[in-house]
Amino acid sequence: MATPNRSALIGRTLKVLRKHFKPVAPSKDRTLFEHLLFACLLEDSPHEAAEQTFAALKQDYFGWNEVRVSTIRELTDALKPLVNPADSAARLKQTLHSVFESVYEFDIETMKKQNIGAAAKTLQKYNGTTPFVVAYVTQHSLGGHAIPLNRGALITMHTVGVISDDEFEKSTVPGLERAVPKNKGFEVASLLHQLGIEVGRNPYGQNARKLMLEIDPNCKDRLPKRPTVRPVEVAPPPPPPKPESKKSAAAAKQKQSAAKQAATKPPEKKTTKKPPAKLPAPTKKPTKATKQPTKKLAKKPTNRKLTKRKPR
Secondary structure, three states: OOOOOHHHHHHHHHHHHHHHOOOOOOOOOOOHHHHHHHHHHHOOOOHHHHHHHHHHHHHHOOOHHHHHHOOHHHHHHHOOOOOOHHHHHHHHHHHHHHHHHHHOOOOOHHHHHOOHHHHHHHHHHOOOOOHHHHHHHHHHOOOOOOOOOOHHHHHHHHHOOOOOHHHHHHOOOOOHHHHOOHHHHHHHHHHHHHHHHHHHHOOOOHHHHHHHHHHOOOOHHHOOOOOOOOOOOOOOOOOOOOOOOHHHHHHHHHHHHHHHHHHHOOOOOOOOOOOOOOOOOOOOOOOOOOOOOOOOOOOOOOOOOOOOOOOO
16 A cells, blocks of 8 residues: 555654653664574563563573573573563574574674675574564664564554555565654654554553554544454253143153063063974875776677688
8 A cells, every 4th residue: 555645644653652652772782693682572572671581581591502492481481571471482592593503603793794685684584583673683783774663563554554454464664764764763663662562462452542543533443353253153952841731741650660660571581483393194095996897898790700720
């Protein structure tokens, strides 16, 4: 969203911030590596809490290598004064690992000899570094003009219309460095950081809403809204049973008693009936055949004459 009034909105934002916050002077007696670690602690927390925690780490641990090999749970306990100690502990441990694995020591002062753009790209490759951390080191140690912005400051810039949705996702505010002179960079960075702490703690609270509405009274519809949790659908309870009549109640009792008696009785043995054995078929006694009268056959008349045979 490249609007022509972007610089005007940035100027109005800074005007409101100067009424509510006072800039904090940065520490200048730190190395580039110490600025890198301090930025990991400062991103989500007030400046005083970050200074207190950074001093405690240097005092309670033998060196940064002991911090590197500590667990995140141990570091979280050591960073309790911060707003988000678990996130800060994860950033700190990952950054220490990345630096040690790249140069095998905790000294990156040679990065100052590089071009600012090249040094910033090297910082971006470290695991654990965020756009806030890279911009903080660029401003405080590399001599570049970069203004670090934490998530609360980005939420405010997005709500009042300075940046679009895509720019919010990329964590960038185009034109901020052009609208702010370099000699005012430390002051503006401190004011925006304090604004981000206030909004980041509770974007839906009254203090955050008042600040954003004071910057832009027309941003009421764009204020952060709490995520709505869908209620879990619960099945309605079954309807109560209808009152039974006396006859039906008595019949139900009889059925229950009969079922109990049937359950207590031992199961009856089923007897299988064998089919009756087949008797042999009765044999008939032979009976004398009754003689039937035979008909006499009539002799056929023969025309042959009987001749007497001669004796041999």
